[in-house]
Structures are given as C-alpha cells and as structure tokens.
Amino acid sequence: MSTVKDVAQRAGVSVGTVSKVLSRNPTVKPALRERVMHAVDELGYKPNLAARALRTNKVNVIGLVVPDISNPYFAQLVKCVEAEASKQGHMVMMVNTDDDPAIEITQINALLAQSPHGLIVIGSTERDMEPIKTEVPIVSLDRRFLNYKLISADHVGGSAQVAEHLFHLGHRRIAYISGQLSTEVGRLRKQGFCDRLTALAGRTASLELTSIEGQFDYTSGDEIARRLLSVDADKRPTAIATASDQQAIGVLRAARDLNIDVPQQLSIVGFDDIILAELVVPRLTSVSQNTVEMARLAVHCLLSEAALSPQDHVIDTVLKERGSTAAPCQA
Amino acid sequence: MSTVKDVAQRAGVSVGTVSKVLSRNPTVKPALRERVMHAVDELGYKPNLAARALRTNKVNVIGLVVPDISNPYFAQLVKCVEAEASKQGHMVMMVNTDDDPAIEITQINALLAQSPHGLIVIGSTERDMEPIKTEVPIVSLDRRFLNYKLISADHVGGSAQVAEHLFHLGHRRIAYISGQLSTEVGRLRKQGFCDRLTALAGRTASLELTSIEGQFDYTSGDEIARRLLSVDADKRPTAIATASDQQAIGVLRAARDLNIDVPQQLSIVGFDDIILAELVVPRLTSVSQNTVEMARLAVHCLLSEAALSPQDHVIDTVLKERGSTAAPCQA
DNA sequence: CTGAAAGCGCTTACAG
DNA sequence: CTGAAAGCGCTTACAG
Structure with missing residues (x-):
C-alpha cells in the first residue's frame, strides 16, 4: 500500500500538503492540488484509516x-x-x-x-x-x-389506534397479549391499548378486557392464544390484540389449528408491521413504525x-x- | 483515557514492559507482571486499538x-x-x-x-x-x-433429498419453482432436484416435471403457485418443491387462497429451514442448513x-x- | 500558500 | 529479564 509519503514524493510536495489536499483544505493552490490528485490516482493511494483514527481520535x-x-x-x-x-x-x-x-x-x-x-x-x-x-x-x-x-x-399512540379500531368495529370482549412487562415497550404498548379502550368503553357499553403477559415471540402468541380460545365460543374473545407481529402470527396459527376463522370469528392485530405481516393469510392488521x-x-x-x-x-x-x-x- | 505511558509510570516500569505484559510475553518476571496488572486495574487502562492497528497492521x-x-x-x-x-x-x-x-x-x-x-x-x-x-x-x-x-x-445434495422424499411418497406430477437461474445457488438447487427425480423416475414410472424460474422471495412463490394451481385438479401438480422457504410460504398462501388443502391435495417443500418454517400452518418440510x-x-x-x-x-x-x-x- | 516537525499510542527489534 | 528508541501513517499547529 502506498502512503502519503509516496504520494508527496511523486507529486514533489510535502506530506503536509498531501494531507491538506486530501482533507479539502481550501488554502492549497489549484495547481498543486492537481498534481497531488494525479499522484493519488496513479498510485491508487488509499488513506490508512487506523493512522487517521489514531491522530484524530475519531473514526467513521x-x-x-x-x-x-x-x-x-x-x-x-x-x-x-x-x-x-x-x-x-x-x-x-x-x-x-x-x-x-x-x-x-x-x-x-x-x-x-x-x-x-x-x-x-x-x-x-x-x-x-x-x-x-x-x-x-x-x-x-x-x-x-x-x-x-x-x-x-409512539408505542402508546400506536396501541391506542388499535384500541379505537377494534372498538369501533364493535368488539367488546377483547384480549390483549402483552410483551414482557419488565420492558418499557411492553408496558407502554399495553398501557396505550388498555387505557384507550377503557376510556372509550367508559361512556358507552360494557367491556370485557383480559390482558395476559407474554413474550414478544411467535410461540408466546401461539400458546397464550390456545389458552384464550379453548373455551366456549360465547365466552372467548372476539378480538385479540398483541404487542408484536410475531405474537399475532402465533395467534393466527393457534386459531387455524382450533378451526376458528379469522376474521369472521376472531380479529387479530399485530404491532410493528414486519414484512411478513402482508404475507400471512389473512394479511395482518398491524401498527407500522417509520423505521x-x-x-x-x-x-x-x-x-x-x-x-x-x-x-x-x-x-x-x-x-x-x-x-x-x-x-x-x-x- | 490512560495510556501505556500512564501505566508504565504508575508501575515504575518502561512502556515496553507494559506492552509485553499485555501481550502475555512470557519473558516478564512474575513480580513485574503483578505490578503492571495492578496499575492497569487501578487506571482502568484500555489499549487504544487504532494505535495497535497502525503498528501491527492487523485489526480484530x-x-x-x-x-x-x-x-x-x-x-x-x-x-x-x-x-x-x-x-x-x-x-x-x-x-x-x-x-x-x-x-x-x-x-x-x-x-x-x-x-x-x-x-x-x-x-x-x-x-x-x-x-x-x-x-x-x-x-x-x-x-x-x-x-x-x-x-x-450442499445445494445439490439437499435438493436431491427433497426429490427422493417426494418420489417415495408417491408423487409423480411435480412442479419445481427455482430461484434466479442467473445465480449459482439457483442453478444448483434446481439441478440437484431435477436430476435426482429424473434418475428415480427413469427406472420406474412416468413423471411429469414442470420447472419454472422465479425469484427467491415470498411473492414469487405466491404468483407462480397461483398460475400452477389454477387448472383442473387432475392436471395440477400434487407436489411443489421450491428453492426457498419464502417461496414455499408464498405457495402455502396461494394454496390457502385457492382452497387447496395442504398436504392432502398438495405437498410443499421449502429450502433453508428458517425459523418461520416451523411456525406456519402446516409446518413446512424443508432442507436445513447447518448455518x-x-x-x-x-x-x-x-x-x-x-x-x-x-x-x-x-x-x-x-x-x-x-x-x-x-x-x-x-x- | 507550503514545508518541517512533532506527536497520536502502540509494538518490536535491539542493547545492555 | 528490562529499557530506550524507532517507527507505523497520518494531521496539525507553527514557521517561514
């Protein structure tokens, strides 16, 4: 590998000048700049980033x-x-x-x-x-x-949107599968959902809201859904909201296994809108984040x-x- | 940040000795090593990797x-x-x-x-x-x-395993959805599958093998499967093998949309065995790579x-x- | 506007 | 076994 020294030699200037050209220091005369750039090209010079890092104490x-x-x-x-x-x-x-x-x-x-x-x-x-x-x-x-x-x-706001969506569709027996409540995101999403739902229901109809703590993964959604859905049809929730798309896809699978039609007998909402959300059957309603x-x-x-x-x-x-x-x- | 110099000063040795201790050079006397290590701990010394990289021209x-x-x-x-x-x-x-x-x-x-x-x-x-x-x-x-x-x-070997699996199950009208044939992996997987299948069929029964080039993604599997499956039941393939799990999951979705039961009316095989393969319904038969x-x-x-x-x-x-x-x- | 020189923090022959 | 010193390739005040 060639170094600033090689470039300087080739261009007939000092290493300091080479460095200045490379850092676009405007105090270099165009003629010199030209010569240096030419030498850089000829030698295929690439700066040594370790040396630069050592000197400047900053690294890209x-x-x-x-x-x-x-x-x-x-x-x-x-x-x-x-x-x-x-x-x-x-x-x-x-x-x-x-x-x-x-x-x-x-x-x-x-x-x-x-x-x-x-x-x-x-x-x-x-x-x-x-x-x-x-x-x-x-x-x-x-x-x-x-x-x-x-x-x-906006975990709180996003979950509140889900609550409104389900409420306005007419759901009143609703379950929420949260993420770990030891996590801030787990708590916020649950809170956003439950608070808004309770607020909406407060001034209209009776509401049955069950909330179960899970983990953010597929299996958690699957397992909890099986528990929630293994009761008489008139007892089980008509909608399940989750804290992640993975959980929601787990729920979808549980529903499928239990022969519960989605969305006819059960509505499901995820969170995150991962690519997969559009590729499961039926496509998953979800909260999209602007990643x-x-x-x-x-x-x-x-x-x-x-x-x-x-x-x-x-x-x-x-x-x-x-x-x-x-x-x-x-x- | 403290440097080797600080450590050397504190331990009352030279920087060279500090460096030797740090690089576990065995020629350092235990007593000195002790002193140096102690100074390192006291100062919370962390080596500057940029400097090391510059010197050794190697970086981790x-x-x-x-x-x-x-x-x-x-x-x-x-x-x-x-x-x-x-x-x-x-x-x-x-x-x-x-x-x-x-x-x-x-x-x-x-x-x-x-x-x-x-x-x-x-x-x-x-x-x-x-x-x-x-x-x-x-x-x-x-x-x-x-x-x-x-x-x-082993793309060829893996695909051959799929071919044997389907053949031994009794499938004779089989479609293969490949990846881009401009890619080596696309070609190898297809070749492994088709060659083995042809070889097996050669000495037993008649075989209808269709192969269509796709891309490795979900949508490709979905679209091609719709085309393949939109014919009379006695004309359409009884098994579809794919070059990726994503394609296979696309096929699964297409089959679902068309009310074709998997695996009763259609067998599907993926490739890669991504985590999701175990989480779709039904669970996906797939070729697992030892990543x-x-x-x-x-x-x-x-x-x-x-x-x-x-x-x-x-x-x-x-x-x-x-x-x-x-x-x-x-x- | 350009060059000479110091120095970033480390490692490594080399002397002693 | 330990230390003094050179040098990795770069940037940056500082002189001129």
Whole structure:
C-alpha cells in the first residue's frame, strides 16, 4: 500500500500538503492540488484509516447493539441504520446480545474499545444504572438502554389506534397479549391499548378486557392464544390484540389449528408491521413504525452534536388495516 | 483515557514492559507482571486499538457483506457469523448491498479501507471478474462472490433429498419453482432436484416435471403457485418443491387462497429451514442448513492462514420432514 | 500558500 | 529479564 509519503514524493510536495489536499483544505493552490490528485490516482493511494483514527481520535464507525438480529423487526431496523450510516459515510459495527444484560455490557465495551463515532443501542437493559463511562455519544433506539436518550415509535399512540379500531368495529370482549412487562415497550404498548379502550368503553357499553403477559415471540402468541380460545365460543374473545407481529402470527396459527376463522370469528392485530405481516393469510392488521425515520434520527443524533438533545424522540405510527380484523359476527 | 505511558509510570516500569505484559510475553518476571496488572486495574487502562492497528497492521475486525439483512435466512447467517467472530475476539462490520453488484463493490472497498482481518461475502456478483486487489483474505459464504473460495450448504445434495422424499411418497406430477437461474445457488438447487427425480423416475414410472424460474422471495412463490394451481385438479401438480422457504410460504398462501388443502391435495417443500418454517400452518418440510458450522468455517478460514485452502467447502444438509408433505391422495 | 516537525499510542527489534 | 528508541501513517499547529 502506498502512503502519503509516496504520494508527496511523486507529486514533489510535502506530506503536509498531501494531507491538506486530501482533507479539502481550501488554502492549497489549484495547481498543486492537481498534481497531488494525479499522484493519488496513479498510485491508487488509499488513506490508512487506523493512522487517521489514531491522530484524530475519531473514526467513521458507528456501533450498533442488537438484542437479536434474527428478529425480523430488528433486522429491518438494522438495515435502515446501515443504509443511513452508509449515506453519511460511516460503517456499522454490529453486535448481538441475545437480550442478555451481561452479554450486552461486554459487547458494548468491546465496541467502545474501537472508539466509534457513536453507539446506537437497541436495549436489553433498562435498569437504572449509572451511565457507561465514555466520551462516545450513545443513543437508544426502539428499546431504552439505561437512561440514554431514546428514539422510538409512539408505542402508546400506536396501541391506542388499535384500541379505537377494534372498538369501533364493535368488539367488546377483547384480549390483549402483552410483551414482557419488565420492558418499557411492553408496558407502554399495553398501557396505550388498555387505557384507550377503557376510556372509550367508559361512556358507552360494557367491556370485557383480559390482558395476559407474554413474550414478544411467535410461540408466546401461539400458546397464550390456545389458552384464550379453548373455551366456549360465547365466552372467548372476539378480538385479540398483541404487542408484536410475531405474537399475532402465533395467534393466527393457534386459531387455524382450533378451526376458528379469522376474521369472521376472531380479529387479530399485530404491532410493528414486519414484512411478513402482508404475507400471512389473512394479511395482518398491524401498527407500522417509520423505521427509516427512526434510523435517520438515531444516526443524525450521533453525528451532529447539536442533535443530541436529552429529550426522547417519539415517532408517529400508522395503523395498517388489513384482512385479519372485521366486525364481530352477530352469533 | 490512560495510556501505556500512564501505566508504565504508575508501575515504575518502561512502556515496553507494559506492552509485553499485555501481550502475555512470557519473558516478564512474575513480580513485574503483578505490578503492571495492578496499575492497569487501578487506571482502568484500555489499549487504544487504532494505535495497535497502525503498528501491527492487523485489526480484530471482520467485514461482512450481505445482500439483504432483512432476508430471514441471511439474518440467521449473520447472527451465526457474529457469534463465531465474537467468540474469536473479533468485531463484525456489516454492510448491505441490496443485491446490487455496483453497491457491492463500493461497499467492499469501504470495508477494505478499514483494513479488516478478513472479509466474508455473501455474494451478489458472480461474474468472472478479476479478484479484488487486496491483501485481505476473502471468502464467500452461501453465495459465491467472484471466484473466491465458497463455503456453502450442499445445494445439490439437499435438493436431491427433497426429490427422493417426494418420489417415495408417491408423487409423480411435480412442479419445481427455482430461484434466479442467473445465480449459482439457483442453478444448483434446481439441478440437484431435477436430476435426482429424473434418475428415480427413469427406472420406474412416468413423471411429469414442470420447472419454472422465479425469484427467491415470498411473492414469487405466491404468483407462480397461483398460475400452477389454477387448472383442473387432475392436471395440477400434487407436489411443489421450491428453492426457498419464502417461496414455499408464498405457495402455502396461494394454496390457502385457492382452497387447496395442504398436504392432502398438495405437498410443499421449502429450502433453508428458517425459523418461520416451523411456525406456519402446516409446518413446512424443508432442507436445513447447518448455518452454525458454515459461519464457523468462514470465520476460521479468515483467521487461520492454513484453513484458507482454495477448495470450496460444502456442508451437509438435513431434510426436516414436517406437516406440509404427505402421500398424494388417490383422487 | 507550503514545508518541517512533532506527536497520536502502540509494538518490536535491539542493547545492555 | 528490562529499557530506550524507532517507527507505523497520518494531521496539525507553527514557521517561514
């Protein structure tokens, strides 16, 4: 590999000048700039990023911490983050934490050792711990990490939209399958749903609302749904709202196994609007998050000091009404 | 941040000695080692990786190039690669290429600029181009990139297993939905399936085998299946094999929409055995790849010179027989 | 406007 | 067995 020295020699200038040309320092005369650029091309010079990092103490790398990359929603987020970082000339260094706080902290330290430009954490730990000792800016995305600024969808508002949708369709016996209530997102989604539903019902009709805590995954939705649906038809819920599309797809499968027609006998709503939501049968009504915007903001916060205000950023959601919801049948 | 210099001062030794302790150089006396380690702990010293990289010209980073991280199969591979790299003390720098050869080459160059320890490429480009000009070892994973050594599942063998499975169940009117035949994996899977099936049929019964080229995604499976199934029941295939689980799930959906029972009236087989394969209804018979082993080998090849032999590595597959396949009904 | 020189933090022959 | 010193490739005040 050729170095600035080689380029300088070839162009007949000093290494300082080469460096200035490369950093677009405008105080270099056009003629010299030309000579240098020419030498760069001839030699196929590529700057040594390690040397630059050592000198400037900054590197065009963003660290990304993900609980589970094989979760399709996180995969989508990761894709958006990578795209935005790439657009801003940054590389993404990704680690997986298996949703384990111990691994998370180890991985974050490994990432920080690389002295990245910033860290985006989809959190697994939200305990009220002291912040990490580092100069590197940190922002949490989707799920809060410690007390760092969070960029996330409007979980409360999105769930409230679901509540309105089901209520206005006429459902009154409704079950909600939440995510882990130890997580902020689990609590917010449940709260948004239950609060709005109770508020709506308060001034009209009687409401039977069951809420069961689950995990965000397929199997959890499947298992809980089987329990909820294994009662007489006039007792079981006419609608099940969930905290994730995975859960909802689990519910869909349980309903299928139990010969309960969706949406005729049971309406189902998911959350996240993963790609798969449009590909199951029937297509899943779900709350869509603007992952592109979330990723954009997260990257932006890290790269511009100004944008790293302490307030959280909440991004609006959109309810996608599809085939898995309908008015309850008049049995 | 404290440096080797601070540690040296604190321990009352030279920086060279500190460095030797840190690199477990055995020629350091235990007493000194103790003193140094103590100083390291007291100061919370963390080595500056950029400086180390500059000096040694090696860095504990592996570059990973993925066509589309939101593809669940790739997500699973990425997860395994990250886990293995992490186990070997390496970070993963990941880029997405959107399956676009132009973006792929740009991204690879960006990655190489970081002088990583090695590059794992899930390829989008297999044209016979000259190799990249770099010292960095490169290996292709799952899909070949240029002419670099490939680590992949046994596509031919896996597809042959599917052919045997369907044939032995008694299917004789069979359709195959391939991936893009411009891709090596698309060709190999199709070839493995068709060759074995033809061979089996050759010495027993008449066989009607239709093969249609598709893409590896959900919609492709859905659309092609609709075409294949929109004929009289005694004309349509009793089994459809596909080149990916996504396609198979598309087929499943098409069959559902057309009121064709799976597996009674139609058997379906996927490929890749993504997590979702066990979560659709009925559970999908699919060819399982050993992604853990593939990832392990890929990382291993990059980190040990010895392992980077030029021969490709083909990893055995396992056919997972599930609910989506059965003997054809005796209509 | 350009060059000479210092220095980022580390590792590694080389002396002693 | 330990230390002094050079040097990885770059950037950046500072002189001129």
